Amino acid sequence: MSDPNEAAVEALLAAVAAAPDNVDLVSQLVKLMTAMLRFDEAEEIARKALQIHPGHIGLQLMLAEIYCRQGKDSHALAIVETLSRGKHADPLAMVLHARLLQRQGDIRAAVSSYREAIDLDDQVADAELESLLGIQDFGDHEEIQEPAAASWQNDVDDEPMDFSTELPDQGFESVGGMDAVKDEIRIKIIYPLQHQDMYAAYGKKIGGGILLYGPPGCGKTHLARATAGEVNAGFLSIGINDVLDMWIGNSEKNLHALFQQARSSTPCVLFFDEVDALGASRSDMKRSGGRQLINQFLSELDGVEANNDGVLCLAATNTPWHLDSAFRRPGRFDRVIFVPPPDAAARQEILEIQLNGKPTDQVDTKKVAAKTVDYSGADLKAIVDRAVEAKLHEAIKSGMPKPIATKDLLSAAREIRPSTREWFSTARNHALYANEGGLYDEILEYLKIK
Numbered sequence: 001m002s003d004p005n006e007a008a009v010e011a012l013l014a015a016v017a018a019a020p021d022n023v024d025l026v027s028q029l030v031k032l033m034t035a036m037l038r039f040d041e042a043e044e045i046a047r048k049a050l051q052i053h054p055g056h057i058g059l060q061l062m063l064a065e066i067y068c069r070q071g072k073d074s075h076a077l078a079i080v081e082t083l084s085r086g087k088h089a090d091p092l093a094m095v096l097h098a099r100l101l102q103r104q105g106d107i108r109a110a111v112s113s114y115r116e117a118i119d120l121d122d123q124v125a126d127a128e129l130e131s132l133l134g135i136q137d138f139g140d141h142e143e144i145q146e147p148a149a150a151s152w153q154n155d156v157d158d159e160p161m162d163f164s165t166e167l168p169d170q171g172f173e174s175v176g177g178m179d180a181v182k183d184e185i186r187i188k189i190i191y192p193l194q195h196q197d198m199y200a201a202y203g204k205k206i207g208g209g210i211l212l213y214g215p216p217g218c219g220k221t222h223l224a225r226a227t228a229g230e231v232n233a234g235f236l237s238i239g240i241n242d243v244l245d246m247w248i249g250n251s252e253k254n255l256h257a258l259f260q261q262a263r264s265s266t267p268c269v270l271f272f273d274e275v276d277a278l279g280a281s282r283s284d285m286k287r288s289g290g291r292q293l294i295n296q297f298l299s300e301l302d303g304v305e306a307n308n309d310g311v312l313c314l315a316a317t318n319t320p321w322h323l324d325s326a327f328r329r330p331g332r333f334d335r336v337i338f339v340p341p342p343d344a345a346a347r348q349e350i351l352e353i354q355l356n357g358k359p360t361d362q363v364d365t366k367k368v369a370a371k372t373v374d375y376s377g378a379d380l381k382a383i384v385d386r387a388v389e390a391k392l393h394e395a396i397k398s399g400m401p402k403p404i405a406t407k408d409l410l411s412a413a414r415e416i417r418p419s420t421r422e423w424f425s426t427a428r429n430h431a432l433y434a435n436e437g438g439l440y441d442e443i444l445e446y447l448k449i450k
Contacts, residue, residue: 005036016045021052023059030062039070050432057083060433061092073100078429081321084113091121095129102132111135165236165265168229175219175226176353176377177346181337185210185227188335189312193231193267209301209313209332211275213320214339215423217378220316221273223339227314228269235269236262240277243293252296259300259311266310275315275333276322294324301332318423320439321430338442341376341420344369350377351409354384361403368409374418386412 012029019025026049033042046063053059060079067076077100083093094117101110111133117124172182188210192199212220221237228235238258245251255278262268272278278297299305301313315333317323327333342350347369355363372380387408395401428447431440 005032008032009036020048023049023053023056027058027062030059030066034062034066034069037069039066042066043070055433057090057093061090061096064093064096068096068100073103074426075429076100078321078426079433082430082434089116089120091117091124094120095124095126098133099126099129102129107133165234165261165268166225166228167232168225168235170226171230172226174229175223176349177342178219178223178339181212181223181339184335184337185223189227189269189314190231193233193312209315210335210337211320211323211328211333212314212316212337212339213318215341215376215420215427216318217376217419218339218341219377220339221271222377224269224271224314224316227312228271231267231269231312233267233269233312234262234265235271237271237273239273243278251293255293255296255300259306259308262311263306263308267312268310269312269314272313272315274317275327276317276319294326298326298332301327321434336439338440338446340442340446341374341418342380344373347372347375347380350380351384354381355404358384358388359401359403361405363404363409364406367406368413371410372413372418374420374424375413375416376418376420379416379419382416383409383412386415 009029009032012025012032015025016022016029026045030042030046030049033039033045043063043066046059046066050056050059050063060083064076064079064083067073067079076096080093080097080100083090084097094113098110098114098117101107101113114126114129114133114135175182192204212223214220225235225237227233236258243251243254243258245254258270262270278293301308313333320336328336344366348365351363351365351368355365368383372383375383384404387404390408390412391402391404424443424447427440427443428449431443431447432449435441435444
């Protein structure tokens with residue numbers, strides 16, 4: 001006896017083939033295939049439908065559900081995080097967002113997202129999710145409140161923190177490839193310093209910010225340091241641990257001290273690594289402390305109470321979609337630059353830099369570069385390190401050291417997977433479904449997606 005579901009699938013496939021732009025038919029087909037656990041086929045059909053109907057909320061939600069069922073949580077989050085925000089937030093997307101947050105162990109955020117969804121539409125209530133979140137009686141449930149400010153105050157002294165300022169001695173010549181990115185930085189940061197009179201004639205201040213984003217390990221930090229070296233400026237590299245403090249008010253105080261130090265030693269490049277940890281979207285925050293830090297950050301960037309002339313702000317993030325949109329307004333991080341994995345020429349240059357000073361035997365770095373597409377600079381360093389370790393192991397066994405050859409690097413490359421591909425799998429979804437104003441067009445261009 002034939003399976004009625006299979007017959008229904010065949011009938012719907014034929015119907016969709018005849019009318020590919022019929023959203024209702026596609027939705028029925030995707031739902032049926034998802035119920036039959038045919039996730040790969042359902043995903044492909046949903047994707048094709050979204051190419052015809054970009055931005056269709058129902059299709060996006062179905063695709064997010066498929067990802068969720070497959071355990072591709074980062075893919076699902078890329079979709080539902082966008083659909084859960086703003087005045088047109090979708091309650092179903094918010095419930096799915098809550099489920100994904102629960103999987104990650106962020107119960108507080110999951111409860112908050114679920115509560116907001118129910119406030120918008122109580123028909124989306126999910127008893128199973130309520131049980132997972134430990135909600136016994138949702139109507140009487142109260143969100144966990146932050147402790148009173150007084151209970152978090154400490155007795156530390158009020159002396160400002162002193163941060164270490166570097167004076168980099170290498171400029172863009174130390175950065176392999178990235179010519180387009182370097183040109184963007186020259187226009188925004190370097191030329192204003194080198195041609196101050198001309199900029200002053202047009203009433204253009206020296207300062208502003210650049211946000212560098214892209215997969216990890218592709219040289220964003222090194223590029224920022226080289227920018228300071230290019231203009232003989234001081235360099236302040238700031239990590240989240242330099243700012244964040246458990247005591248209320250201290251994080252804002254640390255941030256202010258950083259900007260004050262930069263203002264007192266201009267020209268100075270102030271570089272914030274993992275800036276999304278300091279400037280996450282306020283619409284996603286339930287704690288007032290996080291919002292206060294962001295407001296302080298924005299105030300410092302604007303120079304509300306001080307002059308930021310000569311303070312050059314650079315920031316790097318692997319997840320620009322988590323950064324509050326207010327950071328991208330004029331005068332703040334208004335230039336957003338995509339830092340892709342190094343191209344073939346840059347990979348060859350990076351390999352040569354990594355091999356410098358090591359015993360080698362006519363290594364064909366061009367050949368190795370051709371075999372390492374999508375590898376980040378950090379991945380290439382790992383390849384060289386792996387080859388060195390293998391040679392050391394051989395030398396210890398034989399008692400005779402041998403130089404590194406091309407085959408050693410190629411062998412090491414086969415053992416190391418490019419780390420950028422996982423990032424692109426998530427970034428692709430944001431570029432396709434949350435690309436407001438074409439912010440992530442460069443990702444689509446890199447992936448050759450029209």
